[in-house]
Amino acid sequence: MKIHRMLLLLALICSMTLLSCDELYLRTHYTKTEYMIPMRDGTKLFTIVYAPKDQSQKYPILMTRTAYGIAPYGPDEFSNGLGPNKDFDHEGYIFVHQDARGRFKSQGEFIHHRPYLAGQVNEATDTYDTIDWLIKHIPNNNGRVGQWGISWAGWEVSQGMIEAHPALRASSPQSPPQDQFLGDDHHSGGAFQLMYAFSWMAANAHARPTPTDKAPKQFDYGTSDGYDFFLKLGSAANAQKFFLDQFPTWNEYMRHGTYDAYWQSRNVPKDLRHVHHPVLLVGGWFDAQDFYGAFRMYEALRRYSPANQTYFVLGPWAHGGYAGPKGDQLGAIDFGSTTSSTYRYQMELPFFNYYLKDKGHLTLPRVQAFITGQNRWYNGDVWPPPQARPQNLYLAEQGRLTFQPSPSTSGSDSYRSDPAKPVPYSAQVSTNEGDTFMVEDQRFAAVRNDVLTYQSAPLTKDFTIAGSIEASLHIATTGTDADYIVKLIDVYPDDAPAFQGTKMGGCQMLLTGDILRAKFRNSFAKPEPLVPGQVTKLVFPLGDKFHTFRRGHRIMVQIQSSWFPMFDRNPQTFVDIYHAGAKDYQAATQTIFRSVATPSFIRVNVLP
Incomplete structure (x- = not known):
């Protein structure tokens, strides 16, 4: 009864003060102070510190650095x-909380994913300098620092792990982009992720004359139909008519259409050496933006810092979905439990408490991966499970x-791919890429x-895959370039029960898919044209998955040559696609061989 009365009293106070109960608690227990912290080159970064009012003990520092702003600004907000x-x-x-260099109220020049170059100022040195200042100037700290962040902020965490400050004792990079040309955010398989790149640039890459606490004005597409908007846009460089010269990062992208030194310098894993503090790495099975980053970071840590205390968590989440309230579903797919809560309270909090406060006994397995289809967690020592075996x-x-x-001894299937009528990536009508298309009915x-479709007979027993998935195709085209998209799909039986009003019978749930721009088949740095009519072998990744196709389900594969407007259209002629003209876009016949x-x-890779 006492607890009930206390909760009622707290709710009454909140209503009287027009504050949320969360904000009221924070105002009661924390002091907020704003600083301009100097970096080694004299640039000052805007930083907010929330410190406990209680001075009876020393506290660790937990830091996040971001390009997306740390509002609310102002000492009383x-x-x-x-x-x-x-x-x-x-x-x-x-x-x-800190604004990254060149963003919002911090000084300096913003450079999109500034590369780590030894001896130069970069995000790694900014993290080091910030930690050094905090340890020396913020009262009542215990000398230990942790860092965490999602997406861009997760990339900032990975930068802070390079040549790390000695006081940095724990890092949690979450959905961290690691290579923006090879699968994260803006490219995959050499193809440009047009829809997301456009919306991200429009919202975040506007040139900033002076530091400000104001967020950029939202871009007005003038329509809710992204398919129509980007079809009328034409090639990616035509965005200049909207962006003018106010988005320098977009112009940089348009000058770097291959995996050249610009992109290679921004490959993070090559720099993740000698990491000595514990790492909690987090990824989502249905992350549309930065799926590959977590896996590349995990591989780099195993290769360059094999003795490090690295924990890898993989859940059934869209981009950053573990920060959401439940994580029990995505679209019409049910995961059977509140996976996000499980992560936050059984993995994330114990990790930082143990390494920053010596609190509790950490019993986290090195790998915790959610098995979709079965809807349960797997605990192991390494990813992927070593007992998985390849199956074609x-x-x-x-x-x-x-x-x-x-x-x-012969056999093939063909389809006509027309850039004027590209295959949509989703049945939804939107100008934003979204997340639910990652499990959408195909x-x-x-x-x-x-679109070519192939499917198995109904499975007579459960079929569990764990680890990497790879497409191996023999193709021919009447053009000189082409995109090939391969999708792996879980087909529900016709009598599958509905989920929250959605009919699931016969649902073709997208499990994974990816793209290869065929001119990059041998090298992402040196594209080569296809020879019309010549049979060519293509091999490319479709990402990792841990999934059980249940008995009675079917396995399906779909193949197509456009996935629009998520990815820009391939003109199907060997040209600079970013600057392709209307005459460059030509229909072509694509043939898939199967002899x-x-x-x-x-x-x-299949589990026994």
């Missing part, structure tokens, strides 16, 4: 949450997908005559 999740606010930390899923005649190669694509000599298949 309080955030509703200070740490990675609200339990941290009650746990007691010195919380530090072969394209066969009459749209079949088989576990054995075709005995036929029947809208299967009915098109420019003994020229097989096409998807390679997965």
